[in-house]
Amino acid sequence: MNQKYHHPSPRLRRPLITAVTLIVLALLCTVPAAAAEPVPFSGGEYSSAQELASKLGDAATASGNTLTLKKDIKLTGQLAITNGTITIIGNDHTIWTGTDTANLIQLYNGGKLTLGDGTSKLTFDGKNIKKTKGVLFHIGSPDSALVMQNHVTIQNIVAPSYGSAVYIDGTGSFTMKGGEITNCTAGYTGGAIYVEDGSFIMEDGIISRCQAKPNPHDLSRGGGISTDGRFNTSILMKGGKITGNIAHLSGGGIYANSNCTFTMSGGEISGNTANDGGGIYIFDDLFTMTGGTISGNNAANDGGGVYNYAGTFSLSGGSISGNTATSPNSDGNGGGVVNFDGPFTMTGGTISGNNAVTYGGGVCNFGTFSLLGGNITGNKVTTRSDRLYDGGGGVYNWETFTMSGGTISGNTVPSVDGDGGGGVYNMKTFTMTGGTISGNTVAASGGGIYNKHTFTMTGGIISGNKATGTGAELYHTGSEFSLSGSGNISGGTTYLDGTRTITLSGALSGTGGIQNIVTPDPKLNDIIVTTRSSEDAKTARPYFTLDSSLAKDYGLIVSGTNIVLGEYTVTYHGTGSTAGTAPTDSNTYKPNVQVTVKDQSTLVKTGHTFDGWNTKADGSGTAYNAGAAFPINEDTTLYAQWKPNVTTITLQNNSKTFDTVTITYGTDKVHDTPKVPTKPTHTLLGWYTAETGGLPVINSVGDLINSAGYVTDGTWIYEDPTLTLYAQWHKSTLPPKITTTGLPEGITDTKYEEVTLKATGTTPITWSIASGNLPNGLTLSPDGIISGTPTKAGTFTFTVQAANADPAGTDTKQLTITIASNPNPGPKPPQPTQPPATSGSSSGNMDNAFRVLFETSGGSFISPATSLSYGDKISQPPAPTKDGCTFGGWYKDEACTLAWSFSEGIPGDITLYAKWNHGSSTDPTPTAPETAEPTTAPETHHPTAIATTAPPVTATSKTLQPTLTQAPAPIAGALLGLLAAGTLIRRRT
Incomplete structure (x- = not known):
């Protein structure tokens, strides 16, 4: 039968509405109140947190040197910290600037202030009010210091001239250990921080989106940080990030003026912009970079990453990468670094992936650049169609460039509008004594080097570069190209423009030389090579034809297009031989002379057979057998090659051959895992050197066993080509399995019922206690008998172990004996020797x-x-x-x-x-609850x-009592509402 829904009667509706209202009110109690207005504070001079807290009233509390805010503060006057140390914990509150005139927070006369504790949020907000003078923090004496921790934010500060957030003078210090300074603006220089006389240390944190605004005095420098040039200042950057800042003139991230020492060992300077020095602008100061990253910065004109003007710049670590100098309406020089009128020394680190419009994708040098180590790689010059002489994908040199180490590789000049120089474009003086220039490319000329002036090479390698035009390795159109020593140019062509010559400024040595010389006119391919002394001419003469008409100038006509001087030697190397000596060759060979390879002489290597010679120790070069011949064109070392011996092992079982396997000297694996024989009731122990006794060599699953003369450290050391091993067996033993499941109880001072423990398995089985203890007075015999008279009541848990013969097998099991107290303690009469007659x-x-x-x-x-x-x-x-x-x-x-x-x-x-x-x-089952107190005894209960x-x-479990837990506050409120509603309903009914 269908039922109809019945609405509550009018008599019940009002109590129900009342109950619902109470529930809603209870839940609304959890909604927080609106944020309070900031407390105005006019400032003053303070030396302790207690003193400052007393002036702030209920807006803050103090404990020791620590002030904890309880409300937002609106600072309407100057606050000075002097002769004391204070730490401010924000507790998620903000200090608002309420005036546009003063240096709001002053630290002087030993005043030290720490912002935050590293966990609680604290904010300083300037509300973008344009101040007429002053900054937020002014550190003004030698022993005054500001420290900024994580979760502290300084934002929206606008200052009229130098710095906005922090101004340091009087040799004070500011250490940034975390937090963020963001969206701050200075009218002249130092968008966030200005160091006039003192130090700034950055260990962590972020300085972002700050700027030095354009001004009529042309002082828009240091979008993030700027220093003064009149006093000694220092910047030490260990970590943190300076990013997204703007200087409309110089130093998007940092402007380091003269008399400044700037050291960067970590952190990141990225995404900043300026006209010159997108990341950093150095003016006549000392900049040392040992780590960190300068990346993704942009200069509208020069120096995308770093612009060094008359300063001393040392790079030994870190990375300058992905920076650009690419404004279409400017020169756009030095995508990574511009060095102008100052020394730049690079001993390590990387300059990579930078881009310039005109000169020097990696480095544009207008001073003195020394490359001793590190890598200049993957940089690019895009070139401009309205400019001449642009290029230098890796390095553009306008003054003095010396390369004694490092690598210039993978740089490009992809446009044909400029001259070229994929690796180096030299306009003045370039001296190469070492290092490598390789893998660079150019769409025009000079894949490795484009030389327009003086290039001197006494060492290093130029090889493997590419040019769509001419001179894959070198394009020489300058005044002088000198070659001597071990300098080596090989692979692609070296192009001599017009009547340009190569000057042999000294004797070539080692791998020194040049290959594939070409000129505009094929008739000139016998190039004139001038030398500076008769001795040089004599050294070169065996390999060149001397033109008598030029003899007075010691001129030489190149025979062919290669210059290769010196005589070559052959050296033999034992490559791991264990005895004997390598052959020797005391001859010297002229180029292209055939050399006959010698045999192994007395060389031997344990466990190996001689397998010829190779030009590489690992066998990856050219292989030669003894007696072979090859043309020599360089000093050559031939390395002995060795082939490990292989032993064939015959496995015998019961005087019959069972299997045959092989194993290589020095390896840890049998080539084919031996089959496993079977023998009833026996287990294979392994393969031995004799049918009985002997040494184990291979176990039952094919693993090697260390045996003197056969296996050491798991590798095969036996040298003979054949060996016989024999199977040895052990009669199988079934390990024990304990079957006893429980033990009888006992009574103190009463002889315990003797029990024999039971176990399956091969006998004899020996019993022992593995852990725990038997009841006092009881013992376990080796044959498994528990006996004795217990002397102490209680429950005793112990673990017994059963073990049988070699190869040993064991089993353990935990057992328990309960000993009850004797109800009739006292001495017991002795047992009768013969049972008396049966009686009731x-x-x-x-x-x-x-x-x-x-x-x-x-x-x-x-x-x-x-x-x-x-x-x-x-x-x-x-x-x-x-x-x-x-x-x-x-x-x-x-x-x-x-x-x-x-x-x-x-x-x-x-x-x-x-x-x-x-x-x-x-x-x-009885249901009555047990009235005795619970104990830790087992289920069996003994009466007293x-x-x-x-x-x-019969014992039963005690009845469990329910536990009432407290309901959460909102739910508790709702329950109270329901209870109230129920009361109302009862009253109404």
Whole structure:
């Protein structure tokens, strides 16, 4: 039958509405109140947190040197910290600037201020009010210091001239350990920080989106940080990030003026912009970079990453990468670095991936540039169609460039509008004594070097460069190109423009020389090579034809297009030989002379066979057998090659060959895993050097076993090509498995029923206690018998171990014995030597006091029968109960195989065992709760007094009491509302 929905009666509606209203009010109690207005504070001079807190009233509290804000503060006058140390914890509050005139917070006369504790948020906000003078923080004495921690923000500060957030003079210091200075503006220089006389240390944190605005005095410098040039200042950058700042003239991130020492060992200067020096502008100061990153900065004119003007710049680590000098309306020089009128020394680090419009994708040098180490790689010059002489993908040199190490590689000049110079464009003086110029490319001329003036090469390598035009390695159109020593130009062509010559300024040595010389006119390909002394001419003469008409100038006509001076030698190397000596060749060979390769002489290597020679030690070069010949064009070393010996092993079993395997000297693997033979009731121990005894060499699964003369450190060291090994066996032993599941209980001062522990497995089996202890007075014999007389009551848990013969097998098991207190303590008479005649309990035969224990194995407790004599008969107790089981009678043994008859007389102390059959018990389980206090004893409970007529006692678990937990506040409010509504409803009804 359908039921209709019944609306509440008018009598109930009003109480229900009241209840709902109470619930809503309870929930609304959790909504926070609106933020309070900031507390005005006119400032003053303070030396302690306590003093400052007392002036702030309920807006702050103080503990020691720490001031904790409780409300936002509006600072309307100057606050000075002097002669003391204060730490301000923001507690998520803000200090607002409320005036546009003063240096709002002054630190002088030893005043030290720490902003934040590294966890609590603190904000200083200038609200972008344009101040007429002053900054936010002014550090004005030698012993005054400001420290800024994480979660502190200084923002929206606008200052009229130098710095906006922090102004340092009087040799004070500012250490930035975290936090952020952002969106701050200075009218002249130092958008966020200005260091006039003192130091700034940046360990962490961020300076971002700050700027030095354009001004009529042309002082827009240092979008993030700027220093003064009149006093000694220092900047130390260990970490943190200076990013997204703007200077409309110089130094988008940092402007370091003269008398400044700037050291960068970590951190990041990125994404800043300026006309010159997008990341950093150095003016006549000392800049040392050992780590960190200068990346992604942009200069509209010169120096995308760094502009060094008359300063001293040292680069030994870190990276200058991805910077640009690419404004289409300016020169756009030095994508990575511009060095103008100052020394720049590079001993390490990387200048990579930078881009310039006109000169020097990596470095544009107008001063003195020394490259001793590091990498200039992957830089680019895009070139402009309205400019001449542009290029230098890696380096553009207008003054003095010396290269003694490092690498210039992978740089490009992709446009054909300029001259070229994928690696280096030299307009003045370039001296190369070492290092490598390789893998550079140009769409015009001079893939490696474009030389328009003086290039001197006494060492290093120029090789593997590419040019779409001419001179893949070198394009020489300058006044002088000198070559001597070990300088090597090879691979692509070297182009000599017009009548340009190569000057041999000294004898060539080692790999020194030049290949593939070309000129505009093929007739000139026999190039004139001028030397500066007769000795040089004599050295060169065997390899060139001397033109008598030029003899007075020691001129030489090149035979062909290669200059290769010197005579070559051949050296033989043993490459890991263990005895003997390598062959020697005392001859010197002229270029292209055929050399006959020698044999191995007396060289030997343990476990190996000589396998010829190779020009590389690892065998990756050109291979030669003894007696072979090759044309020599350089000093050559031939390395002995060795082939490891292979041993064939015959595996014998029962005097018959079972398997054959091979193994290589010095390896740890048998080539083919040996098959495993079988033998009934035996286990294979492994393969030995004799049928009996001997040394084990290979185990049963094919692993090598360290054996003197055969295996060391898991590798094969046997040298002979053949070996026979023999199978050895061990008769199998079945490890033990303990089958005893429980032990009878005992009573103090009463002989314990002797128990023999049981286990399967190969005998003999030896028993021992692995952990824990037997009851006091009991012992375990090696053959597994527990016996003795317990002396202390309690429950004793211990672990027994069963072990059998070699190869050893063991098993352990945890067992428990419970010892009850003797209800009739005292000395017991000795046991009779012969059993007396059977008698009933009423016969008075009490010479011995015996008892019968009932072991229910988890069933309900049955009280023992005590104070019995030998031969007494006992009555059958009530049947015990056990959940899920049916009682099956009493038995003499734990396995329940020998039934007990209650018509029998007892033979002494005995334990009867209840037998259980799985299935529901027919006896009801008592439900009355136990009144005794809970203990840690096991389920079987022993009464404190024992009587032969005592009925069995059944124990049950105590009733669990529920626990009421407190409801959350909003839910508690709702419950109160419901209770109130219920009261109203009851009253209404």
